[in-house]
Amino acid sequence: MSDEFGSAGIRERVLASWAAAAVRFREDANAEEDLALGGYLDRVVVELAQNAADAAVRAGVPGRVRFSLRDGTLVVANTGTPLSAAGVESLATLRASAKRDDAESAVGRFGVGFAAVLAVTDEPVILSRTGGVRFSRADTAAAVGALGSPGLDTEVRRRDGHVPVLRLPFSAEGEPPEGFDTAVILPLRDEAASELVRRLLDEADDALLLALPGLERIEIEVDGEERVLADVLSRWTVQRAAGTFDENDRERLLADRPIEERSRPHWSVLWALPRSADAEIPRTVHAPTPTDEPLSLPALLLATFPLDAARRHVAKGPLTDHLVHEAARAYAELLQHHSETGMNVLPLVPTGLAAGALDRALRDAILAELPHTPLLRQAENRPESFGTPLDASPSSRSNEPPETPADLPSQPWAGDLPDTRTAALAEVGVDGPAATEIGDLPDPRADEPAGPWADVPTTTEAGDLPDARPDAPLDTWADVPAGSSAGTAVEGPIGRPAAGLLRPRDAVVVEGADDTFTTVLATMVPGLVRSRRQDRLALDALGVRRLDLAELIDQIGAVAESRLPEWWRETYGALSAMVTEPLLREALGTLPVPLADGRLVRGVRGLLLPGPDLPDDVLATFGEYGVRVVHPDAVHETLERLGALPATPRTLLEDSAVRAAVENSTDADDPATIAAAVLGVVAVDPAQAEGLWWLSDLVLRDADGEWVPANALVIPGSVAEAVLDPDEVAPIERDLLEHYGTDALEAVGVLSSLGTVSAADVSLDELPEALADLDGIEDWADDVAPEGSRYGVAVGELVAVRDLDWITDDAWPRVLELFGTSPELRRALVDQARVVGPDDRAYGVPSYAAWWIRERVLLEDGEPLAGRADPEAEPVLASLLDAAPEWTAQLDPEVRTAVGFVRTVADLDADGVGLLLDRLADPGREIGESAILRLWQRLGALTVYPDSAPDRVRVLGDPTTHSAEPMDAVPSYESAAQVAPAVAGTDEGIALGVGSGDAVPISGGSGGEGAGAGSASGEFGESRDDAHRRHEEHHAHDRHDRHDGHEGHRAHDVHRDDSTYDGSDVGYDGSDGYAGSGAVEVLSRVVAAGEAVVADAPMWLQREDLGGFVVASGVVADGLSDLFEVPMAGEVAAGKIDGIGTEAEVPPIVRELVPQVPDTWWEHEELTVDGYEVSWWVDDDGAPHAATFNGLAKALAWSAGRWDQRHVILAVLSDPARASELRVDATFDTPLSD
Incomplete structure (x- = not known):
């Protein structure tokens, strides 16, 4: 090889x-x-x-x-x-x-x-x-x-x-x-x-x-x-900068770098922006390949930063400082280029927090460059592409144009690798290496420090930077030169303004101005640039000056007079979207507005907008009185949204200038002009003048040609002319009536009938001006205020009838009839005013009209109209009170009640109650017990009291007629054993011994639940324990503290407990030897108040030693005790039983019919309480005591809280043979269950 x-x-x-x-x-x-x-x-x-x-x-x-x-x-x-x-x-x-x-x-x-x-x-x-x-x-x-x-x-x-x-x-x-x-x-x-x-x-x-x-x-x-x-440049816009260090730069910037690095005097910076908004940008610095330095900027940065030995982090030092500065200058030029092509570069401005120390240094340097770089397009020079995604070709300064490289086809290389690794290497003539396997490698960076920037803080806010490059070093970047560019390939100085672009330091934005309004302002505000909500942080980081909207409007005011109304209309239209912002609406409300009379005013609220409801000549008439109407050519819906009002009859009449003219019309040089102007507006729609009470101050001519306020004028031939004092009112001039009509004249206060005035949310301690002319209104407020204090008391809505003091004495029959036929007057009289006190409690009080008539109207006899017996009054009241005049029988019943006629006790006011008590205390008047018992029930439920209690009190009649029963009425028996039940020991049940030991079989058992219970809603269902406890709690308070309202009003529980004892056994039944239905009714009698007590339980009626009895129970008894200032019977006598008696079992048939009765009772040969002999009693523990059959029946019924069942109990005790009959009858006391 x-x-x-x-x-x-x-x-x-x-x-x-x-x-x-x-x-x-x-x-x-x-x-x-x-x-x-x-x-x-x-x-x-x-x-x-x-x-x-x-x-x-x-x-x-x-x-x-x-x-x-x-x-x-x-x-x-x-x-x-x-x-x-x-x-x-x-x-x-x-x-x-x-x-x-x-x-x-x-x-x-x-x-x-x-x-x-x-x-x-x-x-x-x-x-x-x-x-x-x-x-x-x-x-x-x-x-x-x-x-x-x-x-x-x-x-x-x-x-x-x-x-x-x-x-x-x-x-x-x-x-x-x-x-x-x-x-x-x-x-x-x-x-x-x-x-x-x-x-x-x-x-x-x-x-x-x-x-x-x-x-x-x-x-x-x-x-x-x-x-x-x-083809990467087709997807990215690139900005490059590069240069070569000279000898001085090498000595200054590379002194701390390795020898071989010092021999490389070249540097480069590249910024890349994706052309697609969906492209992902690597969030790390590349030097030029990826490092672990985080980058928060919305662009890719590749630069020849020096790296540490691991090539993971950028090394600190002067070279890095210099490259940071060059990167900042390149980034500024990149943004300038994009802005020149019409792109919105604000999303590229650094904002928020830095991601790391190097990122912070880059951001600081960039934000020092950008304020001096032409970036922002002036508002009047806006391209169509403003705000579109970045999509520009690279700039001329080292910005590389997109290129399409030569097509390099993908060709298979010699011998594609076969399926196995060894065969693949053999294919290219290389022996296969041994397949040495190793385990998962540990992360060698686990214990590695975070890098050379680990100790540098990373929380600098972009907005904290000054507008210009700082004189001091940027934190750890100590040696960054302010303007070094020697040897770089960068051409053209940064900071020289480009055509149509502004340096951020020279720009201004208007706080809150939207795009449309900014366009209008562009020709007025030098250096104005557009600002969106999402651009705020970027603009602040660039140091763009913000102009407050209120300050801007002040500047607009300086040139406002030179602008035509049409220009203002366009300006208001540009503001249409901004008025929905609550924070801006207040400032916009101070805009200048041209008026129809040629004036220019500041502030929109309250101005009137001309419209179709009122002709221009009518509006022009009011101009001389100070009414501010917007110029027709300047009208825009934005003004209405800022508080201007469409010029309707209502808004025009509510204008403060119109009101001032009306109220001063008496002293005007030409009152006819004011009258014509106001009546002309009101005539358009008289209903729109409702509630504007001050229109009644408008002076008009009367029939004699005198100028008189409208509220003192009447329509000729009207009801008002017939019932009002001619010395106080005068008929209006005929010409005015014929020209404007009755409806328009009534709308400004001229009367054809009785008139009303209304006010809402009335504070009684400071009555509104609208009510000031009402006769006695201050006295009414005093009378209806709780506890006599008007402070903090309010009426939600008050409708009052005016001019009641001008009604002649002989006109009242016709006036009261008018109150019944006129819905408006009827409501003002009959409906109570709803008063809310300082404690937020609400209650009804008489209307002003009802109060005034009750207090001020007298009949021919010199006595008040109020307080007389209504034609439909209860007989007892008719007998005690003076009768109303016969003509009142034809009046509306509610009108009669409102003016003070008394049909029931509930119709009485405090004075009426006092009068009624005085009449009751007259011994010369004969009142039967049935009438007085009913009257007591109603008097005890009153919530008003007279100023003082009467000296004499009417009580029940001859006390000898009220003994509960004759002592010999019980069949003779020798001992308690004879009346007590005894177990006979037979299947027929138990037997009650009656008379001389005769045993009458009674079906055993206590009966099913509810059997024979009778109606639970009977008139006297309150138990004696409840009554006793309630009486003690109530009378533990000082009796003299019962009054807590003016004129007898008091804070009292008015709930009527109709289920309690009300004395209905008085006069009942022949079995007691008392008068039956055919007997002559006993008359009540009058005693001194100190000789009377209130009997709130029937057993007290046996105590003739206590004095005369006022009879009632429950809260009614409490009310009578307070009303008459007499004690309860239990307050003057202990009610203690003398002796013990013998305990006996209550017969089962009684418990079956009335399950609430106790199991036992106490028999007495002679029953005395506090030394006074009685036939029955219930002690403080609820135990019944009796000495007679009738007494036993009553004692059992009262102790069980079922007073209504006393007759049933007496019947079964007197005649046990009626048990079956009574049991069947009891089935119908309550509805049958399904």
């Missing part, structure tokens, strides 16, 4: 050096391992492509490389200078590149790149047109072993047999594929190596072509699937 490259000599020299000093062997092995498993672990594709590019450059031919992965073998074929003896020596010598003399054009610089193949193979082969060479781990190990050197053998053992692979070359035979000059054949070590190569081939992209300009085409085939990278 021939040895064209002298590989045998190289092996002899290397082996001799190892044999002479084993330490040399160890040094070579460690260095190679560091490269293969460290910095070059995953760079095999990049390094082989780089070698191919350098070969093409040296040969001066278009570079082409093909990567083919098949059956575990990677073959890399390329065009260019073939392998030479110097090249073989370089491959076998670490860090001694054969490309040193090609420093300007070669990319590879260290002579170690080929070591990257050791990450995937142990048997690399290189075949060229000039010969072949191979390297082999196995053959190297054999050669070392053949030396017989104990030192080497020991070192090999220590390294587990691993030896340097690339130090001993061996000759190889074979040819590269046809069309290529060299082929590198890599039998892959294992599946992990295959996966790594697949990944690296898949990651190969345009960046590789851009980094290696010597290559025009990269072909990649993986298991038969091919893809080609070519």
Whole structure:
């Protein structure tokens, strides 16, 4: 086998050096391992492509490389200078590149790149047109072993047999594929190596072509699937800059670099932007091949940065600082070129946070250049393509135009590899290497520091940069020269303005201005550029000055008078989209606006926009009164959105200038002109004047030719003229009536009937001006305010009838009839006003009209109209109160109630209650007990009280008629045992002993649930325990604290408990010896208040020693006690039972019919309470006590809370034979269940 490259000599020299000093062997092995498993672990594709590019450059031919992965073998074929003896020596010598003399054009610089193949193979082969060479781990190990050197053998053992692979070359035979000059054949070590190569081939992209300009085409085939990278400039826009260092530059910038690097005085920078918006940009710096330095800029950067030994990170130093500065200048020129072609370059401006220290330095340098670079297009010079994706050809300054390289067909090279690795190598005449397998390699970078930039902070904000290049060094980039470009290939100075472009430092944007408005402003604001919301950060980073919208509007005001109304209309139209922004609307509201009368005003809100509703001559009339109407030629819908109002009758009448003219019309020099103008507007649509109460101040002529306010004028022949005092009102002039009509005149306050005035959200402590003329309105507010304080009290809506004080005395029958027939007046009278107090509680109070009539209207007898008995009043009230006049019977019932007529007790106000109590206390009036019992029920439910309680109180009649029962009414029995149930011991159940021991069989058991329960909604269902507890809780408070409102209003629970005892057993039934239905009714009587008590339980009616009784229960009893200021019976007597009595069982039939009764009761021969004899009682524990049958029935019913069942209990106790009848009857007390 021939040895064209002298590989045998190289092996002899290397082996001799190892044999002479084993330490040399160890040094070579460690260095190679560091490269293969460290910095070059995953760079095999990049390094082989780089070698191919350098070969093409040296040969001066278009570079082409093909990567083919098949059956575990990677073959890399390329065009260019073939392998030479110097090249073989370089491959076998670490860090001694054969490309040193090609420093300007070669990319590879260290002579170690080929070591990257050791990450995937142990048997690399290189075949060229000039010969072949191979390297082999196995053959190297054999050669070392053949030396017989104990030192080497020991070192090999220590390294587990691993030896340097690339130090001993061996000759190889074979040819590269046809069309290529060299082929590198890599039998892959294992599946992990295959996966790594697949990944690296898949990651190969345009960046590789851009980094290696010597290559025009990269072909990649993986298991038969091919893809080609070519024509890269058709997909990328490229900006290049390059130069050569002079002697001074070398001394200053390269002093800290290795000797061989100092001999390479050339530098280059390339920025690439994808033409497609969907293209992915590598986010790392390329130097020129990929490094681990992160890059956040939206472009690909390739530059000749110096690298550390691992070729992973950029080395710090003056050379790097210089290249950062040159990269920044190139980036600025790239953006300028794109802007000149009409592209929007703001998305390319660095914003946000840096990704690393080098990225931060690049961003800082770029942001120092860009403010001085013409980039921004003035607003008035906008190309059609503004804002479109970048799509421009390269610039003239080293911007390479797209080229279509010569078509290089993909040709099969000599002998495609067969299916097996060994056969593939044999095809090209190379012996197959031994298939040495190794395990998964550890990541050699796991313990590696983050790189030379690890200690540099990376959080500089782009917006923090000054507008110009700083005088101080940029952080760690200490030696970056401010303007060094000596020896560079860059032509043309940066910073000289290009046609139509502005330097950012000379530009201005208007805060919030959209594109349309910016176009309008372009001729007015020098240096104005367009700004989108998403461009804000970029513009701030460039140092573009921001002009506040309010400041801009102030500047517009300086030239406003020179602009025609039509120009203003176009300007307002340009603002149409901006008025939707809340933050901008306030500033826009201060725009200048031309008016129809020739004035120019600042501010839009409240201006009137002319429209079809009002003729121009009407609007012109109001101009002299200060009404501001927009010039018709300047009208645009934007003005309305900013607060201007369409000129309708309503908006014109609401204008403050119109109101001022109306209110001052009395003193006007020409009131007729004002009257004509206002009436002319109102006549267009009288309904639009509703609620504008101040229009009634407009002075008009009356029938005598005098100028009188409209609110003191009436329509001739109207109701108003008939019922109002002629000394207060006058008829309006006939000519005005005929010209404008009744509707227009009424709209400004002239009366044809009674008028109303309304106000919303009325605060009683500060009544609105609209209500000021109402007679007595302040007194009404005082009366309806809770607790007499108007502070914090409000009425949601108040509608008041005006001029009530002008109604003549004899007109009230007609007026009250009018209230019933006019819906508007009826609502103003009948509907209560809803008052909300400081505590947010709401309640209804009499309307102003109802209050005024009750307080101020007197009849012929000099007494108030209010407080009289309604024609339909309850008889007891009719007997106690003065009767209303006969003519009131024809009035609307609700009108009668509103003006103070009393139909029920609930219609009484505080004064009416006081009057009624006084009439009740008159002993000369005869009132039966049935009437007084009903009246007490209603009085106890009142929530208003008079100022003072009466001295005398009406109570039940003769107390001798109220004894619960005659003591001999019970059938004779000798002991409790006779009335107590006894178990007979038979299947028929138990028997109740009655009389002299007769036993009456009763069906046993307590009955089913609810059997005989009767109606739970009976009138007196409250239990005695509940009543007692409630009374004690209620009367624990000071009785004198019951009043909490003005004129008797109080905060009191008005819930009526109709299920409680109300004295209905008084007057009931013949079995008690009391008057039956055919008896003459007992009259009530009057006693001093100190001799009366309220009986809130029926057992107290037996206590004649307590005085006269006012009878009710529950909250009604509480109310009566408060109303009359008399105590409850339980407050004046302890109600303590004397003695113990004998416990007895309640008969089962009673418990069946009334399940709520207790199981036992207490029998007394003689029952006394507080020393007073009674027939029954229920003690504080709810236990029933009785001395009679009737008493037992009542005691059981009251203790069970079922007072309504006392008669049922009495019936079954008196006649047990009725048990079946009563049980069947009880079935109907509650609805049958399904």
